[in-house]
Amino acid sequence: MQAVEWRAPHELVVVQRPEPEAADGQLVVEVANCGICGSDLHSYNKGFAAVPGQVLGHEFCGVVLQAPGVEGVAVGDRVTVRPLTPCGHCDRCLAGDVHLCESSVADNIGYGSPGAFAERVLVPRATLGETVFVLPEAVDDRAGALIEPLAVSLRAVRIADAQADDVVLVLGGGMIGLGVVRFLKLRGAGTIVLSDPSPLRRERALALGADVVIDPLVQDTTQEMRALTGPGGMGLGARVDVVIDCAGVAAAFKDALKCVRHGGTVVLTAMYGQRIELVPDRIVEKELSVRGSFAYKDEFPLVIAALANGSVQAEPFISHHFPLDQTPEAFLAQLDRESSLKVLVG
Ligand SMILES: [Zn+2]
Numbered sequence: 495m496q497a498v499e500w501r502a503p504h505e506l507v508v509v510q511r512p513e514p515e516a517a518d519g520q521l522v523v524e525v526a527n528c529g530i531c532g533s534d535l536h537s538y539n540k541g542f543a544a545v546p547g548q549v550l551g552h553e554f555c556g557v558v559l560q561a562p563g564v565e566g567v568a569v570g571d572r573v574t575v576r577p578l579t580p581c582g583h584c585d586r587c588l589a590g591d592v593h594l595c596e597s598s599v600a601d602n603i604g605y606g607s608p609g610a611f612a613e614r615v616l617v618p619r620a621t622l623g624e625t626v627f628v629l630p631e632a633v634d635d636r637a638g639a640l641i642e643p644l645a646v647s648l649r650a651v652r653i654a655d656a657q658a659d660d661v662v663l664v665l666g667g668g669m670i671g672l673g674v675v676r677f678l679k680l681r682g683a684g685t686i687v688l689s690d691p692s693p694l695r696r697e698r699a700l701a702l703g704a705d706v707v708i709d710p711l712v713q714d715t716t717q718e719m720r721a722l723t724g725p726g727g728m729g730l731g732a733r734v735d736v737v738i739d740c741a742g743v744a745a746a747f748k749d750a751l752k753c754v755r756h757g758g759t760v761v762l763t764a765m766y767g768q769r770i771e772l773v774p775d776r777i778v779e780k781e782l783s784v785r786g787s788f789a790y791k792d793e794f795p796l797v798i799a800a801l802a803n804g805s806v807q808a809e810p811f812i813s814h815h816f817p818l819d820q821t822p823e824a825f826l827a828q829l830d831r832e833s834s835l836k837v838l839v840g
């Protein structure tokens with residue numbers, strides 16, 4: 495079958511690989527679409543989670559071709575897959591925090607196990623409702639590939655727990671940031687502000703529910719937020735209740751610490767992939783809650799329901815769609831932050 499291997503930084507090669515074969519408790523899925531994730535870009539650029547020969551891709555949906563011994567899943571079912579595979583028996587898993595599983599990494603699809611930039615993909619541990627979710631007809635194949643990143647957005651929004659009169663600042667308007675805006679809107683957050691240098695991303699944020707957008711290249715984020723909320727303690731910074739960082743760059747993290755009010759919350763959901771300079775005093779002085787938000791816990795069914803009932807629509811998040819054999823071109827399109835939202839392959 496055709497698949498795309500990561501060989502070295504900036505080098506993806508379309509190759510022929512042997513067909514995957516499902517053992518008991520596994521699936522083989524014919525990939526319909528697979529999205530390019532920010533973590534795929536880190537791997538593409540630096541080998542973040544890839545060794546030479548790794549097939550990337552973990553945001554996908556498709557049709558089940560083999561399902562030996564997988565209860566409730568039949569050949570022909572349309573499914574999406576939770577690519578992070580919990581072990582099910584460590585104490586984190588047993589407590590229900592499957593996203594914090596301490597022993598799952600080797601099996602994760604698109605990281606250790608071959609990913610979905612391929613015609614077919616193996617699901618190494620398939621359990622309906624845990625790693626496999628059957629898609630309703632109302633969720634098409636383009637929407638199906640967005641469930642994983644939308645689950646990341648929803649997790650960050652649930653952790654942020656913004657209230658109805660809160661001002662929320664979202665830093666970064668890629669797929670995750672835009673999803674955050676949408677879920678904040680659905681949950682009724684007070685005022686939603688999104689900061690991103692790309693006009694396309696800002697325009698899309700407004701369409702998805704942002705009240706105000708900021709271009710951090712020409713506007714000072716802190717000043718803009720101060721104008722909106724009034725100054726923070728000692729006349730400095732601003733009084734933003736919640737900041738959600740979906741940008742993963744040093745400047746955004748600094749803005750977050752400046753803009754958030756005393757006693758406020760900062761949620762970090764982007765991967766930084768770099769060292770950043772940090773004076774932690776602000777976290778102490780403002781008594782901030784700084785929370786990481788990693789991947790997703792039990793968000794997949796909630797996202798599928800939101801896509802099925804139309805409260806979240808897929809199309810505003812998608813900017814490009816390439817066939818599998820043009821995956822290298824698709825990565826170049828995704829790397830252009832100015833013109834890309836989610837880029838799909840398939
Ligand atoms: Zn992802």
Ligand SMILES: [Zn+2]
Pocket residue numbers: 580581582583584585586587588594595596597598
């Ligand atoms: Zn575990």
